[in-house]
Ligand code: HEM
């Protein structure tokens with residue numbers, strides 16, 4: 645059930661890069677109309693590029709997590725509530741990220757953005773709770 649140390653660290657690194665670049669983008673985006681707006685705009689574009697790259701790596705890791713962790717946890721009936729919560733949260737992040745790319749509509753895109761940001765900001769907290777409840781289920 646426990647993840648191999650290298651895989652676990654890589655997963656933590658990928659989530660950390662996603663969270664940091666996402667949160668930093670929010671700060672840069674809020675400053676883009678100010679005095680040094682051009683610098684913030686460049687920073688925001690670079691942050692999203694790193695964010696998108698990290699997202700691709702994360703999808704790879706999440707795919708590997710299904711047979712290694714999700715199916716095993718489900719079969720062992722361990723941590724199912726927080727397990728389903730993690731799967732739903734990651735599914736929400738992926739679906740809203742798809743929306744950020746492809747929803748042209750001016751009403752739907754802001755929705756995808758808000759939901760993506762809310763799910764992204766909730767991720768570290770829910771991941772920590774997931775790990776704690778998971779350990780307790782041993
Ligand atoms: C995208 C979904 C998920 C992610 C990202 C995720 C991530 C993690 C991580 C990083 C750990 C700590 C691993 C370690 O200490 O080696 C963990 C622990 C755990 N997870 Fe998940 N998990 C997910 C889904 C699930 C599901 C669906 C279940 C069960 C149905 C589950 C059950 C557990 C259990 C039981 C532990 C504790 C293992 C132990 O320390 O003995 N997880 N999870």
Ligand code: HEM
Pocket residue numbers: 662663664665666667669670692693695696699700702703734737738741742744745757760761763764765767
């Ligand atoms: C599996 C996890 C995630 C995936 C697959 C993902 C993917 C993406 C993608 C593809 C974009 C669009 C990039 C672009 O327009 O060039 C994006 C934007 C964004 N992501 Fe994530 N992301 C994830 C997690 C997170 C997390 C943890 C945060 C934390 C705050 C976050 C915050 C943001 C923000 C603020 C944006 C910009 C929103 C906007 O343009 O309105 N994401 N993400």
